[in-house]
Amino acid sequence: MNKIWNATRFALGGLEDFRASEFTDKSIPSKKDLSIFDQWILDKLGQTMTTLDEALEQDRFSDAANAIYSFIWYDFCDWYIEFVKPILNGPKGPERTATQLTMALVLNRTMRLLHPFAPFITEELYQKLPLRGQACIIDEYPNLRNDAELMELVSSTATFEIDLTKSVIAAIRNIRGENRISPALKINVRLAPNEDMAQKILSGNRTAICTLGRVENLEISVEGSMSKCAVTPVTLGSSQVQVIVPLQGLVDIEEEVKRIEKALEKLDKDISGLSSRLNNANFVKNASEEVIEADRKLFEQSKSQRDSLQAGLVRLRS
DSSP: OHHHHHHHHHHHHTTTTOOGGGOOTTOOOOGGGOOHHHHHHHHHHHHHHHHHHHHHHTTOHHHHHHHHHHIIIIIIIIIIHHHHHHHHTSOOSHHHHHHHHHHHHHHHHHHHHHTTTSHHHHHHHHTTOSSOOSOGGGSOOOOTTTTHHHHTTOOHHHHHHHHHHHHHHHHHHHHHHHTTOOTTSOEEEEEEESSHHHHHHHHHTHHHHHHHHTEEEEEESOOOOOTTEEEEEEEETTEEEEEEEEOBTTBOHHHHHHHHHHHHHHHHHHHHHHHHHHTOHHHHHHSOHHHHHHHHHHHHHHHHHHHHHHHHHHHHHO
16 A cells, blocks of 8 residues: 555656646547557556456456556556656656656556555545546446557557566566675676567667666677676567676675575475475375475476576686
């Protein structure tokens, strides 16, 4: 609830000079003025509407609640707001107006979608929206049928582009966390895409990657030397990107080697124990299928994690 409240109030701050009197909650932004981020959030909104519609029809209320939770927390708050900050803080113009209208429309649908699950906070926030009806409780529940024209603005190409950009930024953030690099410190990053399309996408979203990943210098080219680097592969469809962060000068290499060696020792013990259990005929005979399957998944995950750590150890020692 705090996340919803704070994110909505922040978003409304970006709409202070929005000319709400010129639009309604049925207005459609001009597609030529929409940023790729606006097209992406509209697609995610449409996917959420579909999931909610199907889940509520089948009385799967937990699945419905998880869908709207995920959309608000991750898609809208964690990504969309961050992506469009430069536009909302930038000069007035058609693109900024289109983003403001998209923000207002998404906020309107979000409050209506969430209303059955959290009626009080959504009604309170709904009354502060620039585009709204008389009250959230008597407004219609959003669905693709009523928003068909708005959903025509969605682009699968735009969605793929932003999802790939997101994955790369997330990989950079994960490398920071795993190597305990201060969030305040800007770092150098090298991206090695496997195809021209991925290279074009990453080059077009360089500013977003640098801003949200806290990157000083971003190089989009071939892999180059992996020595003393942290590497995380990103795969989306046919596109593969190696996210490479040179660690020299950022971390204590010797301490990092010790940390990885210790983690490998623990993984080896875990893998040995899981292997013994899965090869024990009595265990396999008496344990439930769910327990056996869970152990098999953990075994494969542990082996994959060990392979990744061993590769990282080789790079640090080279």
